[in-house]
Amino acid sequence: AQSVTQLDSHVSVSEGTPVLLRCNYSSSYSPSLFWYVQHPNKGLQLLLKYTSAATLVKGINGFEAEFKKSETSFHLTKPSAHMSDAAEYFCVVSDLRTGRRALTFGSGTRLQVQP
Amino acid sequence: GAGVSQTPSNKVTEKGKYVELRCDPISGHTALYWYRQSLGQGPEFLIYFQGTGAADDSGLPNDRFFAVRPEGSVSTLKIQRTERGDSAVYLCASSPTSGGVSDTQYFGPGTRLTVL
Numbered sequence: 488a489q490s491v492t493q494l495d496s497h498v499s500v501s502e503g504t505p506v507l508l509r510c511n512y513s514s515s516y517s518p519s520l521f522w523y524v525q526h527p528n529k530g531l532q533l534l535l536k537y538t539s540a541a542t543l544v545k546g547i548n549g550f551e552a553e554f555k556k557s558e559t560s561f562h563l564t565k566p567s568a569h570m571s572d573a574a575e576y577f578c579v580v581s582d583l584r585t586g587r588r589a590l591t592f593g594s595g596t597r598l599q600v601q602p
Numbered sequence: 603g604a605g606v607s608q609t610p611s612n613k614v615t616e617k618g619k620y621v622e623l624r625c626d627p628i629s630g631h632t633a634l635y636w637y638r639q640s641l642g643q644g645p646e647f648l649i650y651f652q653g654t655g656a657a658d659d660s661g662l663p664n665d666r667f668f669a670v671r672p673e674g675s676v677s678t679l680k681i682q683r684t685e686r687g688d689s690a691v692y693l694c695a696s697s698p699t700s701g702g703v704s705d706t707q708y709f710g711p712g713t714r715l716t717v718l
Contacts, residue, residue, distance in 0.1 A: 521706075523709075528711070529711060530605070530606070530693075530709040530710055530711045530712065531645070531693070531695075531709040532709075533706050533707075533708075536706065577644050577645075579644075587658065588633065588635070588650050588657075588658065588697075588705075589635070589647035589650060589658060589660075589661060590635075590637075590645075590647065590707060591647070592637075592644030592645050592646070593644050594642075594643055594644050595642075595643070595644050
């Protein structure tokens, strides 16, 4: 069965400093991996996705993530945090082998950006 | 263009009542998904439609939950004999016709259901 573990429930950074949100996945085959962001009272928005092409994936708003199979990780990074980045972030997996389209979400990481 | 819309945005009901939650997917998207997000948790899959048929309903928690999509567009999630534990945000998503597992799912803003 597939699953994701988000290692931090809450991360706090200062504006202008780097962001690192950690995610480890478990999948029996080749996964598709996603990061979604959820701003208060707004719908989930896709930041980026990995689908077995380039291991370094660039997304919107300056975010990127690197797929590391040996570490089963898909950490999300951004060089410089903005106040508008404050939100809940979800690491998500789907399993290419089973073809099952249901997404499996992690429990989320709340990013706080201090001025 | 219009995104996924869900109505109502908030629904308060009493224990034991019946509720219906509606989802309007992005025009032309044949795949439609329902998820449930409890407080402080990530969304959990409930059911997936491809066209009019439920292709995967393995996430429905019990037989009080049912969903339909009669014309392959709008979907309704129905909950009978609601319980306090059903309180959550119910999210709907849609994705394009190719139906691949790596397809992006576009989410609506959700319906917040509160069962008193």
